[in-house]
Amino acid sequence: MTLKLRSVGASDRGLIRSGNQDALHAGSWLVAVADGMGGMAAGDLASRIAMDAMAPLDVETPEDALVAALSSGIDLATARIRRAVEEDPERQGMGTTLTALLFARTGSCLALAHVGDSRAYLYREGVLKQVTRDDTFVQMLVDQGVITPEQASSHPRRAVVTQALQGDEVSPAYATMVPRPGDRWLLCSDGLSNVVRADTLAEVLGGYPDPGACAAKLIDLALRAGGPDNVTVLIADVVEEPA
Structure with a gap:
């Protein structure tokens, strides 16, 4: 038996926004979420550029090449976003978050890349853990002990990101784990994590075995909470299958 990744993604523009600037990729080896920013069509373009740059990584990759592959995808996305801004100066300031997970061909390892405030959570044996750390102004305040995590969730500047893919040099966070x-x-994008509590996320992840039903339930909860932002959810299950 070997470990495989089985993923399902869903996205909704929410109840307030006129369009959806999120993008996702739910593949067999790569799963990724991007949340565009910059207004007009620019955020939508930035997230799509990022996803188009990452999508070719959805192939069988050796364990020792996972982080390098993710890094090359981010470099390509950065270059393409920079070019898009040069082509149209009105796109200045556009950017996107990116959270991506790449599964090794053997199933023995996975790598995670993260920029911005979209999140990756791992639900293992009934316990939910936030694996990524938000690149945000309020997270910086939490790290400095200025405010508590509870205060951060309602802080007026909680949407201010300190790092995103905007065509400039960026310092992504990388991690490798054994699945x-x-x-x-x-x-998920912050359209989910900003409005649905972590204990509720854990309850749904444990209560809906079917990944599609689980994703749909989480989006429904975000909409019931007011749906103030685009909401994107991607569920990826690690399963055993014959080699």
């Missing part, structure tokens, strides 16, 4: 059978990954 286990039964692991469930949640990748």
